[in-house]
Amino acid sequence: MASQSDESETSAVGLSGQDLWDEVRIEPVEIALPGGVGLTLRAFRKSSELTPTEMDVEEEDPFDARERRAAEDDEEEVIVDEEFQALLAEGEVDQAVDEDAKAAADEPDPEDFEDEKEEDAAADEDVPMFLSHKGRLLAFKTPESLVSFIRSGAPHDLAQLDSWATLAEQVQSTDIDPQADDRYELDLVVENLRGGHDSWDLPLLITAGEVARDLGYALRLKPVILALSPGSPLDDLDESLRSTENGGMSGFFGRRRLKKIGAQQASLGWRSVIGKISAAVDWRD
Known part of the structure; x- marks a missing residue:
């Protein structure tokens, strides 16, 4: 049986690593953009639980x-x-x-x-929200700078989460280590698409679509949302990539559809999307 002093010591130390992220239901994310590699945070909650980010300039969103x-x-x-x-x-x-x-x-x-x-x-489905403020993604070059901001009490959209206080109290710079699935290389997308169908990196392009949709929704980036909306050329590209990745008959038809998608059109579309996302990043280092 643990003594009272042992229990208090454990409580003081708190959670760390993946145990901490699982507890607060927030995750560190790494996003590589043409302007650099940034660390930030993302959470998924029911839309009814969240207040969308405020906008400095209220366009029709x-x-x-x-x-x-x-x-x-x-x-x-x-x-x-x-x-x-x-x-x-x-x-x-x-x-x-x-x-x-x-x-x-x-x-x-x-x-x-x-x-x-x-x-x-x-x-009331699960929707993404990032460490952002007034429609701009807050990105940090180092774990230390991200942790310093988390503890600073500065305003941001994730502060509304009921688990934020726990994270701010317990997080350490060593905890800022995104999982492989939470690392996105948007800086490589356009160049990969330009290389032609035979060189397209399916996992790279599929995960890029996932995080771009998340960012478009969370930051209220209307051009990004429209560019990746159902039925759009980039959405057709995404569906074909996923079918190809799945293999089998689905993969066969997916490859056939991919051959009909112009590499130049796809690269230009993605260049616009990444440009809009990059313009909404607030680098804090």
Whole structure:
């Protein structure tokens, strides 16, 4: 049985390494960009638990646009209902039709409930958030500088997490060691694409797409979100890369689709995406 002094000593030391990151549900990330290699932090939480990053210059971003469209849809429903009531008052709508419409409106449709559940689940899915402030990613050249910032109490978006205080209290520079899956080489993407289909590095390009989507969402970078949105050329490239990586018949068809994607078009598209991300980085060293 551990003594009281042993327990207090363990509590003082706290967690370290991967145990610490697992406890706080935050992860160190390394992102290589044309301007350098930066260390930062990323977390995934339910969208309902997070307040999106503030923007210095409020352009039309996809989050506000989505809320505005929902409000417009609600307003349109109200207007239609008012027009219907006006026609009723003027006697232009048969009373029997009105009663049928009311009966149908009062009777709930099970499919509507299912659709609402699916929409609610999609709206409250896990979303990424980075160590950022006012739409800019905070990146550090060394573990020591990152830890110094974490302990500084300076404002940033991850401060809203309930586990942030634990991380700030216990993290050490030796803990800043991103896992292999959390290291991204965006600086190599354009050059790799220019080399042609036979030289494309599938894991490099696939992981680049993953972190670019995360950054686009978390930093509210509308051009990045649109460039990688479903149905876009870069999204088609991503799907083909993943199919090829999976192998088998899926890989066969994936390779065929890749051959139809122009290397120059892909490299230009990715160059624009990486340029937008690079412009949103705040180097703190």
